[in-house]
Amino acid sequence: MRPRNRELLFLIVVGVLTGVGFASVYIARSHVVSTASLTYAGFFLLLYVAAHVVTRLTVPNADPYLLPIAGLLTAIGLTEIYRLNPDDAFRQGLWIVIAVALFAAVAFVLRHDYRRLESYKYLFGLTAIGLLVLPALPGLGTTVNGARLWVHFGPLQFQPGELAKIALIVFLAAYLREKREMLAQFRLKDIGPLLVIWGGAMLVLVETNDLGSALLYFGIFLAMLYVATGRGAYVMTGAVLFLVGSYGAYRSISHVRDRVTIWLHPWTVHKVYCPISGKPALRQDCQSYQLVKSLYSIGNGHFGGTGLGRGTFETTSGHPLIPYLNTDFIYSAIAQELGLIGAAALLLVYMLFVARGFRIALLADDGFSKLAAAGLTFGFALQTFIIVGGILRLIPLTGITLPFVSYGGSSVVANFVLLAGLLLISNRASPTR
């Protein structure tokens, strides 16, 4: 079967699954939502058929699995967002339209040869830095939950970090392709760029107060440096540097220290000082409230889950139980309603995306494509790990989005651009070409 026909077949399967998902939300919540909800599924299918037409025209030989996987993830996210808040789902739907348009634009513009981006590498580097600095600018940036990650343009809210990630990967792929032979010798003077990026990551950390973003950018950098040079020593040095920097942040930034305390000891038996109210309280009723409530939500899912639309996200008086459920904590909502079976399946879908991404990197025949594909895929995997691992208490919790699933415009747009990039690389590397 030709790749694009295969893609269409999988998209139809995803469309059916989406329909089932919305139907079950409709059945469970028929008193809140109307039959109009089912039009969501239809609209969604149409959107993906449009994206499919774009891939037929621009990247006919690209990997046939990536688009359906992305479609499935967006569908799961949209269904859950719809179940939590129909208004948000409408906005998310609009963002998906914008994201697919941007996806089409990127694919069209770069359909002949994306490798010319290499010559603009410093532009990408500067763009990445610019985007990262934006939230720190007075008047533009906003602090949400102690971290400065957002930018406000009038009514629009934007997390520039999401796009900065992609710009950074493009820059690194081009830069490392050029310097990789030299860097592979691992001489003392080659540590320079490592130190520069490390310094940058630490700046990001100090500026945003957010350990997760720093870990994400620095992790992507180390992974790509390793792929380019094959030197484990870089990874070791980098990891040590990062740990030292994090420890410094832990000692000097109270927000970071807070996050680590919450991670290590979310529950206390005795009342401790609560920085939010200024009074003594149990930590689970104060700083770690969100994490703990999200764990209860996950635990409540057990094996089979409560079923879509049947989970508990409100108190007896009707107040929301978990703040930022739509964005940062969507995983705990899904884990409650779909249970271990559903949550594990979701993670397996992520694994599938990651596996296909690395397959593209393996098949790509030039250094830039290889590095870019590996970087984009690893960034995707690491971001998933940082947010879900934070929710599951594997690492300190940071508020970043779950790719394709979380509610949030910048996230969806950035991930569709990432998808377009991978498909372009894949189209070029395809053995059938």
Place this chain on the structure above:
Amino acid sequence: MMNRQVSRLALAALLLMIALIVATTYWQTWAQAGLADRQDNEIQRVAKFTIKRGLIYAGDGKTVLAANRAKRVGNQTLYFRRYPQGKLAPHVVGYSTQSRSQAGIERSLDDYLTGSNANLNTVLTTTLDRLKGATVKGNNVYLTIDPQAQRLANEALAGKCGAAVALDTSTGKVLVLASSPTYNENLVERSFRLIRRITAPCKPPAPLLDRATQGLYQPGSTFKVVTASAALDTGRYKPDSTFFDPGYCTEYGRKISNAGNPETGPEVFGHVNFTTALEHSINAVFCNIGKAIGAGTILDYAKRFGFYSRPPLETPLNERAASGLYRRGKLFDPSNPATQVDPGRLAFGQERLLVTPLQMAMVAASVANGGVVMRPYVVEKIVSHGGTTVQRTHPDRLGRAIKPQTARELTTMMEAVVTGGTGTAAQIPGVKVAGKTGTAETGVANVYTAWFISFAPADHPKVAVAVVVENGGFGGKSAAPIAKTLMQAILHRS
């Protein structure tokens, strides 16, 4: 070129994903039970309220004591409790609030009321309901409380501090379990301030305290029924055994005077028989009987009536108290009563004795029941939502306290108390009543706990009653009329 590194990086990325699957598995399986048990787990709390709790009915099978109020929250219907009868029997029914504080039957039978008991039928229906996504409905509980008599008891006790208990003599069924001051269960949730503001002629008013099962009072002369049981049952005395009463009894070389009014001094009766001694509640005679048969024997008989163990009612264990001697706030079971307990004072119910109204009602009911102690019960049956009886209480003997012969003799003696003794206020026209008054010293001058225990009809007993009124003066005056009202109401209906 670079493919070795890419493969390794891919492996690392996939390991990260696997770590996530393992961690999710951990929280949803191993750690799941621990998370569900956490105090602050709001989801579990909400889950409790998605269950439609069973109703609680009074003994007439019609009066609803606890019902549900449905409320839509988010995508769920939650059920909260409401108590249509307000303050009729809050100490039995208890409450179950949004903050999940519970008391009474609401607490002790929570499993049945929420349909989470292990009964096969219940497990089957609730599991089916859960699978269907239908509302899980708990089992309905039918109490034995007689709503009219209970209301009468509340009215009679209004403005006083005290309690009234009525038992069906042959079965042990609790017909009345009233405690005053009472409170409205609905207010526990809505406005607890109003409950705290309840006033009563006692300190503290403690409206939440179930004085009938937890209230510990000096039994005073009502305990003479227990002493008389021991005296007769051991064969040491007969109802016509004679005594000489000089107006006092000598113990440890000191005189203990009879009760009497403060102006004329203690009463002196001279030559009397045992029946007259009970009829007029002569302390000196009982003091001498106590000395003769010993504190150990009296306590043994008390235990046979159920003293020293919490009455086995279906209410929560900590809402029931055991009767007996108390020392430093704790139940005191002397290992050597002959040296540790003053037998004379014990015999007429002072010493350090503290009893609950329920226990004294059990004493009266046992005498009425030919000496057999019945297990008191307040839950008649538990019926599933579908109408099948999940559990029905069958009358159960706790044991024999005294011989039938002793019970007959004691009944005759107690009849004399009502016909011509201290308890004449309990007379019911056309019905023979047996009873015993009590006016217990509280340790505070001129503050007495008024008691009356009785049963009727004496020749064919049906109902036994214990009434206690705090700071109520003479038992024959303040407690006996309340007992009379209750007995009359219950007998009138049956």
